[in-house]
Amino acid sequence: MRSWLPFEWLAASRFLREGRLQSAAIVLGVSIGVGVIIFMSAALSGQQANIIRRVLGSQAHIVLLPPKEVARPLRGPEVAEAAIVQKPFQRVRSMDQWQKIIAEVAAMPGVVAVSPMASGPVLAVRGEATRAISVLGVDAERYFRIVPLPEKIVAGAPRLNAEDIVVGVDLATDLGVTVGDKLRVTTASGQAITLTITGTMDLGAKGINQRTTYVALHTAQALLGLVGGVSSIDVTVQDIYAAEDVARAIRAATGVEADSWIVTNAQFYVAINAQVVANTMIRFCVGLAIAFGIAAVLIVSVVQKSKEIGILRAMGASRAQILRVFLLQGAVLGLVGSLAGSAIGLIAIHAWNVLLKNPDGTPLFPLAMDARLFAAATLLATLTGLAAAVLPALRGARLDPVVAIRG
Amino acid sequence: MADSVLALEGIRKAYKVGTPVETEVLHGIDLALDKGEFCALMGPSGSGKSTLLNVIGLLDRPTGGRLLIQGHDVAGLDEKAVTRLRGRTIGFVFQYHHLLPAFTALENVVMPMLVARGRADEAMQRRGLELLESVALGPFRDHLAPNMSGGQQQRVAVARALAMNPALLLADEPTGNLDTHSAQGVFDLMREVSRARGTTVLLVTHNQALAAQCDRIIELVDGRIVADRRVDPGQRAPSTSR
Numbered sequence: 001m002r003s004w005l006p007f008e009w010l011a012a013s014r015f016l017r018e019g020r021l022q023s024a025a026i027v028l029g030v031s032i033g034v035g036v037i038i039f040m041s042a043a044l045s046g047q048q049a050n051i052i053r054r055v056l057g058s059q060a061h062i063v064l065l066p067p068k069e070v071a072r073p074l075r076g077p078e079v080a081e082a083a084i085v086q087k088p089f090q091r092v093r094s095m096d097q098w099q100k101i102i103a104e105v106a107a108m109p110g111v112v113a114v115s116p117m118a119s120g121p122v123l124a125v126r127g128e129a130t131r132a133i134s135v136l137g138v139d140a141e142r143y144f145r146i147v148p149l150p151e152k153i154v155a156g157a158p159r160l161n162a163e164d165i166v167v168g169v170d171l172a173t174d175l176g177v178t179v180g181d182k183l184r185v186t187t188a189s190g191q192a193i194t195l196t197i198t199g200t201m202d203l204g205a206k207g208i209n210q211r212t213t214y215v216a217l218h219t220a221q222a223l224l225g226l227v228g229g230v231s232s233i234d235v236t237v238q239d240i241y242a243a244e245d246v247a248r249a250i251r252a253a254t255g256v257e258a259d260s261w262i263v264t265n266a267q268f269y270v271a272i273n274a275q276v277v278a279n280t281m282i283r284f285c286v287g288l289a290i291a292f293g294i295a296a297v298l299i300v301s302v303v304q305k306s307k308e309i310g311i312l313r314a315m316g317a318s319r320a321q322i323l324r325v326f327l328l329q330g331a332v333l334g335l336v337g338s339l340a341g342s343a344i345g346l347i348a349i350h351a352w353n354v355l356l357k358n359p360d361g362t363p364l365f366p367l368a369m370d371a372r373l374f375a376a377a378t379l380l381a382t383l384t385g386l387a388a389a390v391l392p393a394l395r396g397a398r399l400d401p402v403v404a405i406r407g
Numbered sequence: 408m409a410d411s412v413l414a415l416e417g418i419r420k421a422y423k424v425g426t427p428v429e430t431e432v433l434h435g436i437d438l439a440l441d442k443g444e445f446c447a448l449m450g451p452s453g454s455g456k457s458t459l460l461n462v463i464g465l466l467d468r469p470t471g472g473r474l475l476i477q478g479h480d481v482a483g484l485d486e487k488a489v490t491r492l493r494g495r496t497i498g499f500v501f502q503y504h505h506l507l508p509a510f511t512a513l514e515n516v517v518m519p520m521l522v523a524r525g526r527a528d529e530a531m532q533r534r535g536l537e538l539l540e541s542v543a544l545g546p547f548r549d550h551l552a553p554n555m556s557g558g559q560q561q562r563v564a565v566a567r568a569l570a571m572n573p574a575l576l577l578a579d580e581p582t583g584n585l586d587t588h589s590a591q592g593v594f595d596l597m598r599e600v601s602r603a604r605g606t607t608v609l610l611v612t613h614n615q616a617l618a619a620q621c622d623r624i625i626e627l628v629d630g631r632i633v634a635d636r637r638v639d640p641g642q643r644a645p646s647t648s649r
Contacts, residue, residue, distance in 0.1 A: 004517075004527035014509035311505050314466060315519040315567070316494015318487060402466045405501060406457075 008321060011312070012328040019301055023333065026297045030337025030381060031344055033290045037283050038345030038377050042367040043352070044279045048272060050365035052240065055268060056261060058203040060115075060146050060234030061243045063264070064105070064250065065257040066095040094229020101254050102233060108253070110238045110246050113145035116230040118220040124167075124213070125184045126175040133171060133211050135185065137220020146234045149201060149214065155179050156199030160216045165195035168209030172200045185213075191223055290381065291388040294333050298326055298392035302399075309396050310404025319397040326393035327386055334385020338378040345374070412477060412574050412607040413440040413463060419471030420458055432458045434630045435472065442574070443605040445598060447618035450627035456611045457579060459627065463609065464577050465493040477574060494523050498568030498606075500578040500597075505564065506552035512563045513539060513548040519570040538566040542596055558589030565596055569606070576601070576608045582617065590614065 004010065016023045069088045095101065098116060106114045118137040123130055140160040144150060150158045154169050156179035165183060177183060179197055186192040195215065203209055221227055235258075237246050243260035250258040262269045302309070309322055349367045356364045420433040432455045440446060450456050461467035462474065465481065474481050476496060481489060498519075506515045517535035521527050539545050542562040544555075552560060561581055568576055578597065582590030594610075594617050601608045610621065618624050619638065626634035 004521070004532070006526045007521045010514075010521070014507075018509040307505065308507050308509075311501075311507060312518070312522065313490070314464070314493070314499050315522055316490055316571070317522040318490050321522065402461050405466075405505065 007317075008324040008328055011325045012332060015301065015305060015308075015325070016329055016332060019304065022297050022301065026293055026333055027337045027340060029293050030290050030334060030385075031340035033286045033293075034338045034341025034377055034381050035344030035348060037286055038342060038373060039348040039352075040279055040283060041373055041377075042345070042349050042370070044275065045370075046365055046367040048275070049368075051268075051272070054204060055265060056240065058147055058152070058208065059261065061237045061240055062235040062247045062250065062258055062260045064095070064101065064233035064235065064254075065259065066093060066231075067255065067257055094226050094231065095233065095256060098230045098233060101256060104254060105233070105235060105250055108246065108249060110242060111235060112238055113142065113236040115139060115142035115146050115234045116217065117143070117232050117234055118217055118224055118226050118230050119232065120187070120220070120224040120226075122223065123186045123188075124171070124175060125186055126177060126181075129175050131171060131174055131210070133167075133185075133213050135165075135213050135215055135220055135223065137215050137217045137224075139217045143234070146236045152201040152203055153199045154202050156197070158201075159198040160214060161198075162216055162219055163193075163195050164198040164216065164219075166199040166201055166214040167197055168212050169200045169202050170206050170209035171211070171213065172197070174210065185223065187223060187225075189225070191225065193219070193223060195219070287380070287384055290334075290337070291384050294330055294385050294388040295391060297333070298330055298389050299395065301329070302326065302392045302396040305396070306399055306404045309399050310401040313399070313401035314405065322399075323393045323397040326396050327389045330385040330387075330389020330393070331382050332385070334382040334388075335378065337385075338381030341381065342374045342378060345377070411439050411475070412442050412444075413438070413609075414475040414478075415439070415463070415472065416475075417472035418459075418462060418469045418474060420455075420462055420467070421470045431470075432630050433462070433469070436630075436632060438625065438632065438635075440575070440607050440609065442607055443601060444623060445601045445608045445621050446610065446623040446625055447621040448609055448611045448625050448627060449613070449618055454627045455630040456627055460577055460579050460609070460611055463575075464497055464499060465489050494519060495571055496574050498571065498573035498576045500561070500564050500568050500576065500581040502580040502583045506560050506567070508552050511549050511551055512544060512555065515552060515563055516566045516570055519567060523571065535570065538569055539563070541600075542566045556589075558585050558592060561585060561589070561593045562596060565593065565600070569600060569604070572604065574607060576606050578608065578610045580611050580613065582612065582614060590617070594620065 005013070069090055071085050071088045102114050102116060105111055115138060119134055122133060122135045124133045138160070140158065144158070149166070153166070156166070158166060160166065165185070167177070167183070172178060175183070177197055179199060181197050182194050183197055184192060184194050201209075203212060215223075217230075221229065224231075235246070235250070237243050240261070244262045247258040247260040247263070250256070312322065346369065349369055353366050415436050415438040418433055418436040419431060421429045421431040424430050436459060448456055448459070458467065462469050465476075476492065481492065484492065507518065510518065513532070513535050516538050517527055517531050520531045520534070524531070536545065536548060539548055542565060544559060544562055544566070547555060547559065547563075552563070555563070564581070576597065581597070582593050585593065597608055597610070598620070600606055610617075612618055621638060623635070623637050625632060
């Protein structure tokens with residue numbers, strides 16, 4: 001003999017099977033909704049990861065700068081106050097106690113990597129050609145943990161010894177140089193050195209590739225007259241969305257300026273946020289539609305089954321048992337619908353990855369099939385079904401058996 | 408009184424139709440049924456038979472009087488306890504057979520046991536099959552309710568009503584929808600069960616011929632018992648079963 005399910009399971013499954021057209025229709029509805037939610041979530045996180053990788057791939061999450069220089073007019077009874085205070089110019093200058101600040105910041109929670117930088121504007125000279133560039137002096141080992149320069153090298157190697165320089169590909173083209181060539185670099189004050197190009201790199205944007213060059217930290221210090229000093233400190237944090245919080249903590253602890261990517265790329269950050277909010281709204285509304293769909297089907301089912309409910313109550317079924325029968329139906333509809341929806345989502349994500357290509361044939365950006373996303377969607381849909389069933393189930397449980405049987 | 412399965416003392420039942428209007432359907436019913444008694448409850452429509460049956464069956468609460476089931480007053484019991492008591496001591500057979508259409512004959516018979524204990528086991532299935540065989544429907548065990556004839560469905564309903572071995576079997580015109588032959592079959596079945604198990608039966612019927620085969624006939628008119636007579640076994644109409 002076949003094994004029998006507990007009463008609630010048996011009744012719930014039979015009721016669902018009896019109204020199989022209703023059940024199938026709502027399962028289809030739930031699965032489409034869940035599929036949409038899964039695909040949208042995957043698309044959102046894929047798109048965000050893609051954009052963030054592009055934006056943050058070549059810049060630090062937080063940049064520490066020395067406090068801005070301000071003009072402080074003398075004040076007092078004996079001093080005549082000037083009506084206009086001219087803003088001072090911002091020199092390239094070193095941060096005070098930068099070694100101590102680096103040690104302090106590196107020890108803060110959430111900070112992954114810290115790297116000092118000495119940078120300033122210089123001219124690159126090659127025969128008749130002259131280009132205004134920024135020279136960024138870094139400690140290769142530490143800086144590569146902030147910006148993975150080796151990944152961006154097009155030709156040569158990311159080597160930064162005393163006389164080496166790594167330049168952007170567009171600058172190399174403009175100046176007609178390649179790896180191994182010499183490049184003369186001059187500052188406005190007349191300081192000049194000759195460096196060997198050890199590599200060319202692609203940082204993702206033409207403007208940046210035309211201007212950016214990397215040299216060793218002490219080379220830049222000597223060139224820019226910042227002996228022993230640094231002009232900024234780059235910081236990478238664990239959670240990019242907490243960058244502003246970490247920046248605030250750094251400001252409070254050290255007194256230096258700390259600009260997070262969230263502030264320096266404010267519009268970009270707002271755009272990402274708006275996308276998240278819009279997406280969440282849509283997903284919430286789809287979830288709500290699923291809930292109401294399940295509730296509607298179960299309310300009808302309670303009315304259709306009122307006679308059966310009456311009979312069950314007459315033969316001793318308790319209100320709690322009837323309640324559970326209908327709650328279970330809601331949960332089962334949510335579960336089955338979300339499993340089918342997971343399949344739909346999976347197919348949609350796969351189709352996206354296979355069909356949508358960049359003009360050059362590479363995938364647009366891949367969407368991850370995160371098992372956690374499917375698990376969360378399934379769990380959420382099941383709970384939604386359960387919650388949607390509460391009202392119909394209460395209605396069924398409160399049914400007066402006398403009225404139900406007579407009707 | 409020791410053997411009394413059911414005792415009603417001055418049972419009243421009133422319905423609120425509008426807020427100020429209250430219609431009393433039962434005006435103080437006194438009734439006692441002994442173990443194993445087979446009683447017919449007769450009366451014109453609107454006399455309160457169904458209401459009385461609902462009150463006795465613990466589906467509806469009286470608005471006055473005392474109701475004792477096997478000597479226990481049910482007035483103090485809460486909803487849960489009443490449901491439990493109903494499941495364990497009272498079996499119902501309704502006019503429109505009221506089987507659960509989504510379930511097989513066997514499942515319908517097992518259902519009261521399943522409801523009481525939550526999960527079915529071998530013993531329950533065996534008992535369900537025995538009951539089904541006792542109403543001669545063993546071969547129909549896996550038929551869904553709507554795939555059986557009216558008489559067969561009503562016999563399943565009787566088997567189901569007996570699943571918990573109730574002390575009291577309430578039947579509301581169980582044969583009202585059946586042809587004479589099937590009606591007599593169902594009646595004989597209940598009669599047999601009552602004799603074999605000592606089950607007290609209260610049968611609402613309009614059928615004089617069936618009532619004449621009972622031990623006792625109670626007549627209800629306008630919410631009052633107007634006649635309550637025992638049928639002399641000698642004068643009892645003989646069973647006209649198959």
